[in-house]
Amino acid sequence: MHLMYFTEQPMSAYPADEGRKRGATALMFSNRHFDPVAGSRLYNEYLEHYRLAEEVGFDGIMLNEHHNAPFCMQAKCNVFASILAAVTKRVKIVLLGNPLPLADNPVRLAEELAMIDMVSRGRLVSGFVRGGGQEQLATGVNPAFNRERFEEAHELIVRAWTQEGPFRFEGNHYQHRVVNPWAVPLQKPHPRIWIPGVLSKETIIWAARQRYPYIALSTAIDATKKIWELYDSVAAEVGYTGGPENRGYLQRCHVAETEEKALANARQFMWMQGEFTGLAHPVWSSPSGYFSPSYRKAFVEYAVGRGSNPRAASFEDQLRDQQIIAGTPKTVLPKFRRLLEETRPSILGLWASDGFVSNQDATTCIRLLGQEVLPAVREMGKELGLWSPFEANAPVSISQPAPVAHRNGA
């Protein structure tokens, strides 16, 4: 298994009552509520958490980015990836990921990622995402071309990594006279690409067609099983058998010395009312053209307050469905076994704390995970044959072979 540590890097030091008063904490919630003194402290705490995660035995650190919202302080995951490339030694740096459609120059992204891969001595996993709905508005990028831009930028980046330059690129959304970056990745054929997602069937199908691992973000177990059914059927269509090496899952899991404390802290996963994109504004989170056309009816009803958020569920429901796991190391293990047995992922992200969990509790949680949970989960993985893409030495994609330089890597 590949076990990753994750935090949203919450900007918890903001006046929550102001957010509730405004009714939405994304996009238009004024940045006058951002306190850079607290921001500076929090960034450095999160950096210490990452170092500790490496120390206690995590295999990877998962990073992401969001814009104009307190629920995630990372405005550019490549910044923290660059820092981690220098201050960590062993962990994979797993970006889930760079929002491709937001990039006006994907070649620049290819260069940044190549630099991170070289500085980290080949520890980069470069995931790509579409970006949240409000991110399209925050960056002025047309939501109606989100998926087209995603696919085209992906093609350009992979070509920039694998095809000798100079070459010319003439796409629908990106045109480049000269593609010839002088920073190319250390890993060959190129860094692994993993695709996280939560709802869109189109993304699952696309990832399966590319043979990229798909990372289900905290979906309920039944929904996760449906994701793998779809993924595996597409895999069969394009000529390979889907397995654990293609499956990732992000599990919210807070552990503490006592059940009561764990449960109280786990409630902080609902800090932004349980919505992974924050206290979302129904219109801003779902601009026209951005969401999957198959969900149009649900989204338009949500946008006018007529339906519930198709992405949200209550705390109790999420505990029941194991979208959130909380307890002592001993009591959470059977839940991990159920997750692994029923959905068979080989890549497992542990989203350990959110919101106002204190630095001390967040640190304790990481230690307990490392000392008592990871070793046991690893054993379960071995017993169940959940070999990660690294352990299985899986091909990098449908068209690219397994890596050569990092064969048998951790």
Place this chain on the structure above:
Amino acid sequence: MTPTVSTLAWTTEEVRVAGSSVRLRTTGRGAPLLVLHHDIGTPEQLPFYEALARRFTVLLPSHPGYDGSERPAWMRSVRDLAVTYQALLAARGSADVSLVGLGFGGWIAAEMATMSPRAFRRLVLVGAMGIKPAAGEILDQALVSYIDYARAGFADQAAFDRLFGADPPTPQLEQWDLNREMTFRIAWKPYMYNPTLPPLLEGVQTEALVVWGDDDRIVPAGCGEQYARALPRSRLAVVEGAGHLVDMEQPEALAKLIVQFVAES
């Protein structure tokens, strides 16, 4: 207030133009009048159309990608849309046509007029988008819900309720979403204007009437003055008791202005 129930008989056809299928409705009798609808699309039955149909042959296309017309995946600008309508008129052999552009449709009409400075009989722009406001901003629908955006087009909210219902049904919302998506595809950035339009308007020889609702909260009234200054042969008229959707809120007053203006020619 004007009753909203009408039973105008339209002839509907699908016209192949610029690689896609455009839904075109026609009705009435008289000189041809191409009416270009708003970004929210248009109901089929409006007192405004009824009033126009008494004096004109009204041609009412659903813009490509709106209200059931096929979405042309290639289309990237409002100017593309304007060229498409030029092709549509040419394909039908329509000549001596007058243009009535409503809001977003006004932008399309203005673009068409710049392409054929003498071809149209008359040009009517109502609350037209297309020009960057010298002061203020065009209301950005990306930031408001479908219902709030349509409501912002009315000075009197009761007029919205009569046309769409106080709580519009979900299929209407889905259509507004599809229309909005197409608007984003062709008018996302800059939002709702074309910086190269104003200098080109100077070449338009067609006589133009620029009409604005006195309570337009979507396109600043200053844009009306900017249009009137840019178009060499134009005049400006204001309709009282109307927001942006003048055709839906004050249909008789607007139709009267149009009938008079086009009849003068």
